[in-house]
Amino acid sequence: MKKIILPLLIIVFVGNLYAQQDSKPSKTQFMIRGYGSASFTLLNDEGEKESSFNTGNFAPIFLFKLSDKLMFETEMEFAYENGELETVLEYANVMYTLNDYMTIRAGKFLLPYGTFMERLHPSWINKLSSTPLGFGHDGIAPSSGVGVELRGAFNVSGSKFNYSLYSTNGPTLNDGSDEPEEAGILHFNNFEDNNNNKSFGGRIGFLPFTDSSTEVGFSFLNAKVGDTDSTYEDITASLIAYDFSFIKKINPLGGIIDIKAQYNKSIVDDASYIEVHDDGDEEEYTFANTSDSFYAQLSYRPTMSESKFFKNLEFVGRVSELNTPEGAEWESNINQKTFGLNYWLSWRSAIKVNYQITDGEGGHGGGLIDKKLFTIQWAFGL
Amino acid sequence: MKTITAIAIIGLIGLASVSCSPERAALVEGKPGVQLWGENCMRCHNTPSPADFNDTEWSTVEMHMRVRANLTAKESEKIFEFLRSAN
Numbered sequence: 477m478k479k480i481i482l483p484l485l486i487i488v489f490v491g492n493l494y495a496q497q498d499s500k501p502s503k504t505q506f507m508i509r510g511y512g513s514a515s516f517t518l519l520n521d522e523g524e525k526e527s528s529f530n531t532g533n534f535a536p537i538f539l540f541k542l543s544d545k546l547m548f549e550t551e552m553e554f555a556y557e558n559g560e561l562e563t564v565l566e567y568a569n570v571m572y573t574l575n576d577y578m579t580i581r582a583g584k585f586l587l588p589y590g591t592f593m594e595r596l597h598p599s600w601i602n603k604l605s606s607t608p609l610g611f612g613h614d615g616i617a618p619s620s621g622v623g624v625e626l627r628g629a630f631n632v633s634g635s636k637f638n639y640s641l642y643s644t645n646g647p648t649l650n651d652g653s654d655e656p657e658e659a660g661i662l663h664f665n666n667f668e669d670n671n672n673n674k675s676f677g678g679r680i681g682f683l684p685f686t687d688s689s690t691e692v693g694f695s696f697l698n699a700k701v702g703d704t705d706s707t708y709e710d711i712t713a714s715l716i717a718y719d720f721s722f723i724k725k726i727n728p729l730g731g732i733i734d735i736k737a738q739y740n741k742s743i744v745d746d747a748s749y750i751e752v753h754d755d756g757d758e759e760e761y762t763f764a765n766t767s768d769s770f771y772a773q774l775s776y777r778p779t780m781s782e783s784k785f786f787k788n789l790e791f792v793g794r795v796s797e798l799n800t801p802e803g804a805e806w807e808s809n810i811n812q813k814t815f816g817l818n819y820w821l822s823w824r825s826a827i828k829v830n831y832q833i834t835d836g837e838g839g840h841g842g843g844l845i846d847k848k849l850f851t852i853q854w855a856f857g858l
Numbered sequence: 859m860k861t862i863t864a865i866a867i868i869g870l871i872g873l874a875s876v877s878c879s880p881e882r883a884a885l886v887e888g889k890p891g892v893q894l895w896g897e898n899c900m901r902c903h904n905t906p907s908p909a910d911f912n913d914t915e916w917s918t919v920e921m922h923m924r925v926r927a928n929l930t931a932k933e934s935e936k937i938f939e940f941l942r943s944a945n
Contacts, residue, residue: 505914505915505917505918506918507915507918507919539918539922541917541918541921544921547918547921547922547925549922571921571925573921573925576930576931576932577931579924579925581925594926595902595926595927596902600903601902601903627928628928629928629929629930629933630930631883631886631930631932633879633880633882633883634879634881634882634883634885634886635882636930638928640928681928686882686885686886687897688897688898688901689897691901694867721901723900723901732900820904823903823904823905823906823907823910824903824904824906
């Protein structure tokens with residue numbers, strides 16, 4: 477831990493030196509931003525009640541603008557999980573603007589696989605305190621990758637397109653040799669590759685209307701996912717996602733309507749995995765390794781209200797579902813509904829009150845899932 | 859799945875061709891920074907005000923957002939010029 481805190485403090489100190497020279501801006505610009513959250517949760521898991529204050533997370537972001545074309549960005553995330561401090565390097569990449577239509581990035585970056593992880597997951601942006609099913613831990617959608625990316629945006633007669641093409645180390649297949657209950661799952665967090673094949677992916681976004689209110693996107697990611705020299709060497713995964721976004725101030729409704737949705741699908745080639753029975757016998761099994769997940773979120777904020785209090789309120793509803801393969805040890809069909817009421821203290825700080833109902837079957841524990849979660853979260857952008 | 863993808867692509871091309879017209883291009887071309895700020899900066903998060911940052915900070919945010927939010931070069935130039943002029 478000390479190893480991380482010391483360099484952090486040095487960066488903060490040097491950053492302040494830069495900041496103090498505002499009247500004479502240095503060529504290198506440095507900025508610390510980031511976000512954090514704290515929350516209280518009350519969980520009813522099939523009748524068993526648990527409540528807890530959570531330290532939530534703290535995620536500092538460092539931005540170094542080295543010239544008009546060159547920039548370095550990095551984000552670290554600190555969170556307490558099961559009594560231990562977890563540190564994650566969310567991203568760390570350098571970007572260089574080649575021309576008006578192309579920027580190249582290299583390092584670890586958030587993947588434009590749909591829009592949730594790249595654009596909406598920080599706690600001060602996410603309108604609910606939880607992530608939709610299918611993202612994050614045990615998710616089927618990748619959040620970041622290590623590699624290179626080319627991206628850009630351009631106008632075509634009043635409509636706007638944006639694109640991203642990337643190659644990364646790619647996902648890894650869990651073949652079950654260490655964790656038989658996870659056989660067939662893809663892992664996405666790969667600083668080092670398990671094979672020589674690099675993944676290839678991208679997203680194309682289209683904003684048809686001149687007011688940029690609507691965007692539809694299509695993303696894909698293809699890769700070989702097995703370990704080199706294993707029987708899984710030639711197993712490939714192909715992932716696709718569709719995303720939709722609509723946001724507009726609608727005068728007759730007196731405020732802003734915001735709709736976000738994303739569908740993810742992951743298809744992994746069939747492979748045989750080994751199940752070890754209690755008596756030590758081994759059995760080969762296989763299944764169609766296809767998973768999908770979906771979420772849609774609607775929110776409304778009465779920004780045109782006369783009352784300062786109502787202006788800062790926001791009403792949110794989200795449905796989400798996750799289906800993992802039938803026949804897998806991690807087979808599940810889960811549905812979730814989340815309702816939220818937010819009070820915005822500033823443009824990047826909100827108190828969120830959420831009620832979330834999750835039901836279905838499967839997952840790690842197996843059996844039926846019936847959870848009701850009440851959360852109060854204070855999310856703040858720094 | 860392939861059919862869904864095909865329909866999506868055809869739909870996109872259809873939408874793109876319907877929306878093509880020189881007047882629309884000129885309309886977008888002529889939008890001032892303040893309008894582009896109002897339309898674009900709320901797409902993912904609440905809109906920051908010009909006074910939230912100083913000029914140097916805005917120019918750092920400019921590059922960060924231009925890349926992250928896939929703004930066109932012209933769009934981001936106009937928006938951040940406006941933010942720097944009004945803070």
